[in-house]
Amino acid sequence: MTSASDDWKRGVVYQIYPRSFQDSNGDGIGDLPGITSRLDYLQQLGVDLVWLSPVYASPQDDNGYDISDYRAIAPEFGTMADFEQMLAAMHARGIRLMMDLVVNHSSDEHEWFRQARSSRDNPYHDYYLWAEPKADGSPPNNWEAAFQGSVWEWNQATGEYYLHMFSRKQPDLNWENPRLRAEVYALMRFWLDKGVDGFRMDVINMISKPWAADGSLPDAPLVREGFLQPSFGMTCNGPRLLEFLREMRREVLDHYDTITVGEAPLATVQQGRDITHPETGALDMLFQFEHMDLDSVGGHVMGKWAARPLDLRELKRTMGRWQDELHGRGWNSLYLSNHDQPRPVSRFGDDGRYRVESAKMLATWLHGMQGTPYIYQGEELGMSNVAFERIEDYRDIESLNFHRVATTERGWTPEQALAAIHTKGRDNARTPMPWDGSDQAGFSSGRPWIALHPNAPEVNAAQALADPNSVFHYYRALIALRKQLPVLVAGRHELLLPGHEQLYAYLRCLDQQRLLVLCNFGAGELAVELPPEVATCQAERLIGNYPEAQPLALEGLRLRPYEALMCWLH
Template identity: 50%
Template sequence: MAWWKNSIVYQIYPRSFADGNNDGVGDIPGIIERIPYLAELGVDVVWLSPVYRSPMDDNGYDISDYQDIHPEFGTMQDFDRMLETMHQYGIRLIMDLVVNHSSDEHSWFTMAREGRDSPTRDYYIWRDPAPNGGPPNNWTSFFSGSAWEFDESSGQYYLHLFSKKQPDLNWENPELRQRIWEMMRWWLDRGVDGFRMDVINLISKTPGLPDGVVGDSPLVGTEHYVNGPRFLEFMDEMQREVLGKYETITVGELIDGTRDRALELTRPELERLNMIFTFEHVMVDHGPRGKYDPVPFDPARLRSVLYTWQREVAREGWNSLYLSNHDQPRHVSRYGNDQTYWAESAKLWALVLHGLRGTPYVYQGEEIGMTNYPFTSIDQFRDIEALNAYDAMRNEYGMSDEEALRRLNAHSRDHARTPVQWQADMEEVFPHPWIAVNPNATAVNVQSQLKDSNSVWELYRRAIGYRSELPVLTGDWSAMAEDHPGAFVFARSCDDQLLLVLANPTDDAIELDLATGDFPSGWEQLVAEVNPRLILSSVQDMRELPRAVSFEPARVVLQPWEAAWLLWDRR
């Protein structure tokens, strides 16, 4: 079995991870200092969000030089030292590959702007104005407004699906693709172990760039640039030119990624990608108009999406498993009760996620149960997407300040970007931060949890350890009790082990009857005759685990926010 199938990936968002020089911005020296911490947690792979040279319009996802380090993060020598240290600890490193767009300050684009005959003009997507003098089509940006920006010097518009400072690259140009392959090989030859590919399925656009269909969503044009006509062709070329020549771990971020497309990319015989990031499960609390049109969280809806991906993708292809990352609010606040049942909520979702079939991704601070920031003013936000959305809600849709802030607080990316809470006195380790520290750092922090053998951190450490210790966690997956309105009940099985995962993501106790449930074939009699070991729990004292427990399938009672791993072992 491929090594990455029972590995744990930890995402570092460098601006907010660890500040090594006390300037208020996380950096590579800060990361180096914390590598022993990552090793103690049990991390196998680090996914590093962009540290490339950048104007920081979108916090590094606008790259002005793909082969240099942004000065606020350190130097290339710092990077090499970090990579070497990670490898010494047995941790692999994957970089963010951001090649749907570059920065408008990249030399390719500054040269392209010099005139229509520029050698790099065709590295980007330019079009003449529409007959009315406006944008070439009606496509909209993910960051609000038109996806086109007028360039006065040449009299043409250029396409930007994100910020106007992030012009889209023209993958139809073979010379551009060769420049990208050269850059990827440069990093892999330096020792990097793979790539997380940012919005990779946007790289192919429909020829002619026709108008999009206008519907309920504020996004227009997605049918012409999501999973475009040459996307798989470009991925096959990437495999031939680069990835097939190295031993790598690769994950592609797919906007509106379907299960069929996931299989087209992750089936082993196709050798395109190891796994993909989908968004379907983190859109279950989005309304018709997207993330800033929030609807109440329904655990059954999340369960349905996760289970569907387990059935349709995890067997033939492979899943990445995540609930939080740099683009999502903190899931203990979003899907849990971060007040009365804060620790139980954090532990429950860890047990659900790490119990599924796929490769788990832990986002920095998740392992201590970091929560959303209590934003009260637009001045506290830093993310360009949030600021643009606020302006659109106020000026285009006529919302009050209170309503716009309520919507931002539901799903702003800035919730994930507050500094990692290393200790109660954050001024000592992250002074004058670029974005405010969550005030609950005095209670929720790494230092206190490392001393507590019943902490959220300790549960993560144990769950991560079991991923490599228990063969069953790379075995089969099967669902149970799907008729229950909210409970998660599923089994993992292999020849020698059966793991039952139970979770109640509600504020009320529930009772389940599993006596008539379909345990994996060959295990029914053993379950009826032999009690399991409770190896992890969100509500019981972990200092007393693992231990044998009485199990009655006809009456399983779960307390509020209780989750458990029950193990039967024939060995």
């Protein structure tokens, strides 16, 4: 693929959300010098690659995912010299850097859009997507944006609507225009020439719109109660997606030693294979969302905000399919957490009594699979969701818009809306990184841009580093195993007991080696009944999240609450 070798497949990625990682100047906002000051921590954890969320110039409507200048650093994060110093410091520690490439949309304050919206005759007008109003002046259809409301925003100067799948300040770019594509490839070369090692590509499967070729703009289907969900199905996976990505590879990626991952809502397994195939694809990895949508009520008026308990059998079907179908024909990204998702220990584990055990269990489950594991900052500490008491304490545009629409248009009480945000809101992942038990948790000498998690005095990096049994040191051990064991990289995945509602069990097999992974997803003790061909094997414990008390026997095995085991079979 775009990488010179497959060595990257043994690596682990760490995502930094710069606003919340480390503040160096006391303004309450994390920055690039702050990241540089904490790189020894990442080196100690053992990660190989950092995915850095956007640090480009931006009005910060969506915390940097609305970019006004792709070649400049936002002043709140520092300077280009700060960036170059950080990159050099990463490389000195053997850590590579993936930038966030956000090219489905720009900011409405980008010079391209300032020009584009001024006149239909402007050369930049075709850099964006426009549609005529209906006869009554209303938007061309009923498509719903990700952050609530119509995807269409009126532009008075040209008498048209422009498309924005996210905020109205994030107009979608027109990839049908070859001049626009050339601009994107040029800005990618700008960063690669600085020594950046690759890109995480934001909602990259939206760059080809299904309707762009013929201009048809059908209404999206209504869901229950006559309301709409975000219209991703109308704007993802268009007919030219692979063409555009292969052109990107040919024009840019093949000329550098890069690592790439594409974020792809609604991607199918077939698309995953097509995009990440080592010979005919375009990117190294894909972020798919199937497993992250399993705890939402499908077709519900409020989309992801209507939560339901996870059915472990559904998780097995989804993950098993991606594991099996991409084996030898593509590559998986393994994640439970990022800047857009709530904390996994609160979502899929137990953030109370069994916080440490369930955080380690989830890590074992994820890191045992085939693909590249991603760790989101604080995940290695077992950080949990936050429950601010007032909507005024939240900062995320998606959560704020949801609260407003839910309470003014959808009949939810403020308490119901806040409860949904406590469960699924993106700010759960954005509270500042707790470095120690001091005032402001060592994140800043000033007032943080968003409040710290109240448990920061107990759950922080200093505490974790000092405790050999912490979640942090468990992650270190898992990362080390991936580097040491070819079976974790190349082994075939084989799901066991697909119908079990509490036990997730699978094998990794390579040549004559077999590795068994057992994970109790419940708070109760569990009697394990494995298939006879597995249960009668001798088992050698490799790692587990409870202290090893006795020789491991698979027949009659009982797992403690949220217990995880990884063992060799002989």
